[in-house]
Amino acid sequence: MTDWTEKYRPSSLSEIRGNNKARDQLREWAETWDDHRDTVIVHGSPGVGKTSAAHALANDMGWPTIELNASDTRTADVVEKLAGGAAKNQALTGSADGRQLVIMDEADNLHGNVDRGGSKAITDVVKDAGQPMVLIANEFYDMSKTLRNNCETIEFRDVYARSIVPALRHICKEEGIEYEKAALRAIADKNDGDLRSAVNDLQAIAETSERLTEDDVNVTGERDRTSGIFEFLDAVFKEEDPQSALQQSYDVDETPDDLLNWVEDNVPKDYEGAELATAYDFLSNADKWLGRVRATQDYSMWRYATDNVAAGVAASRDGEKGGRTRYGPPSYWRKLGSSKANRRKRDYVARKIAETEGVSMSTARREMMPFLAAMTHHCKNREMTVAMTAKYDLDAEHVSFVTGSGKDTNKVQNIVEEAQTLREKAAVEHSGGAFEGSFGSQRGDDAADASDDSDGQAADPAVEASGDDGDDGQAGLTDF
Numbered sequence: 001m002t003d004w005t006e007k008y009r010p011s012s013l014s015e016i017r018g019n020n021k022a023r024d025q026l027r028e029w030a031e032t033w034d035d036h037r038d039t040v041i042v043h044g045s046p047g048v049g050k051t052s053a054a055h056a057l058a059n060d061m062g063w064p065t066i067e068l069n070a071s072d073t074r075t076a077d078v079v080e081k082l083a084g085g086a087a088k089n090q091a092l093t094g095s096a097d098g099r100q101l102v103i104m105d106e107a108d109n110l111h112g113n114v115d116r117g118g119s120k121a122i123t124d125v126v127k128d129a130g131q132p133m134v135l136i137a138n139e140f141y142d143m144s145k146t147l148r149n150n151c152e153t154i155e156f157r158d159v160y161a162r163s164i165v166p167a168l169r170h171i172c173k174e175e176g177i178e179y180e181k182a183a184l185r186a187i188a189d190k191n192d193g194d195l196r197s198a199v200n201d202l203q204a205i206a207e208t209s210e211r212l213t214e215d216d217v218n219v220t221g222e223r224d225r226t227s228g229i230f231e232f233l234d235a236v237f238k239e240e241d242p243q244s245a246l247q248q249s250y251d252v253d254e255t256p257d258d259l260l261n262w263v264e265d266n267v268p269k270d271y272e273g274a275e276l277a278t279a280y281d282f283l284s285n286a287d288k289w290l291g292r293v294r295a296t297q298d299y300s301m302w303r304y305a306t307d308n309v310a311a312g313v314a315a316s317r318d319g320e321k322g323g324r325t326r327y328g329p330p331s332y333w334r335k336l337g338s339s340k341a342n343r344r345k346r347d348y349v350a351r352k353i354a355e356t357e358g359v360s361m362s363t364a365r366r367e368m369m370p371f372l373a374a375m376t377h378h379c380k381n382r383e384m385t386v387a388m389t390a391k392y393d394l395d396a397e398h399v400s401f402v403t404g405s406g407k408d409t410n411k412v413q414n415i416v417e418e419a420q421t422l423r424e425k426a427a428v429e430h431s432g433g434a435f436e437g438s439f440g441s442q443r444g445d446d447a448a449d450a451s452d453d454s455d456g457q458a459a460d461p462a463v464e465a466s467g468d469d470g471d472d473g474q475a476g477l478t479d480f
């Protein structure tokens with residue numbers, strides 16, 4: 001089935017929703033490129049249309065595009081050849097003005113080693129570009145300062161719900177789907193600025209329902225459960241005095257531990273400097289109270305934790321706060337991305353997945369890794385963990401990173417060894433050929449069903465091999 005985010009990807013800048021200012025800046029940048037020859041950094045949260053805008057722009061300008069995805073090797077040579085001085089007189093572009101648009105995604109993810117000189121090359125190239133180049137990034141400040149200073153910068157902001165609704169309405173019309181207005185509004189609200197995930201939600205719900213109703217939207221419990229939390233965060237960080245913030249905490253259906261995590265993860269988005277330090281003092285107090293509750297099982301002390309989290313953090317606020325902040329759930333995974341070393345590990349795993357699955361690194365990171373982390377948490381599902389390790393050829397350090405287990409534990413070492421054996425076995429059964437990384441099902445008897453999967457993978461010998469042998473109870477690798 002077609003992915004609606006692809007089917008309805010804007011083909012012209014005029015179809016980009018929200019972000020009018022950014023859109024106009026981008027057009028202006030392109031139209032005047034010959035005069036300034038600047039590279040542009042387009043940055044913003046996931047799913048707000050950065051990549052689509054770059055392609056739509058190229059389309060409007062009649063420029064062919066060259067994409068340098070993170071899963072490609074962005075070596076110095078490649079970058080220089082495509083966008084550097086040497087590309088200046090390239091007559092092969094096929095466009096009327098000899099231009100081609102070089103689009104590099106994950107530009108906040110250029111690591112010296114991995115991109116083999118790519119980072120420095122890009123910085124050199126932007127100073128003397130031969131072709132227009134768009135660098136796409138989620139985290140602007142993860143990019144080197146030199147690079148930032150040498151580029152034009154355009155920020156894509158989160159797409160407001162009021163711009164998401166018409167986009168959803170358009171898709172419903174094209175797909176002949178009936179809907180309640182409130183349903184579209186609910187999808188837009190739930191997705192908090194991310195148009196891509198709103199479209200994904202719409203498609204998922206439309207698959208199960210003839211006519212979209214608000215109730216259909218609200219059946220997905222997980223996000224609803226947290227719906228009150230966003231208002232609570234606004235109340236604490238921006239709107240209410242300590243007493244009212246505390247009052248509002250009683251309406252949120254979260255344990256004090258979870259409340260603490262939400263506040264802890266999101267407070268730096270609104271607070272800074274001394275107020276942030278004070279807020280963290282309160283959070284640290286709250287944590288102590290929660291520790292006491294755990295030790296004594298005396299839940300009457302929960303309220304002291306909540307006092308600190310809600311009233312304390314609200315009291316730390318210094319000055320007026322406004323605007324719209326994109327709060328996110330505190331996740332185990334998010335924490336793993338919190339330090340540089342962890343980000344390196346996260347990106348290493350994302351790259352392995354991207355290479356194996358043929359998806360972009362950002363898809364691997366955002367849409368696959370959280371699930372892998374959840375499924376293999378603490379290696380509890382051993383088979384799954386072995387399968388993942390083998391499939392993406394991970395070493396102990398990265399297995400322990402994904403699963404949140406200690407890396408020197410025997411468990412992780414054994415898993416890595418077992419995965420290695422599976423890889424070797426698959427390579428042999430694959431007539432000594434390269435290990436493809438595409439595996440059969442661990443469903444035992446159901447394994448034969450793999451040949452029915454109409455995803456083009458069925459004919460893979462590795463699938464058949466693992467489905468057929470069923471020898472020693474050792475499951476075939478799992479294709480997830």
Ligand SMILES: Nc1ncnc2c1ncn2[C@@H]1O[C@H](COP(=O)(O)OP(=O)(O)OP(=O)(O)O)[C@@H](O)[C@H]1O
Pocket residue numbers: 004005006008009010015016017018019044045046047048049050051052053137138159167195196197199362
């Ligand atoms: N502003 C927008 N206007 C129209 N469609 C959009 C917009 N933002 C997102 N979409 C939809 O979401 C899909 C994904 O958008 P896109 O890949 O451009 O986002 P992105 O900002 O580049 O995200 P990422 O940083 O994750 O790559 C598009 O194919 C389109 O269907």
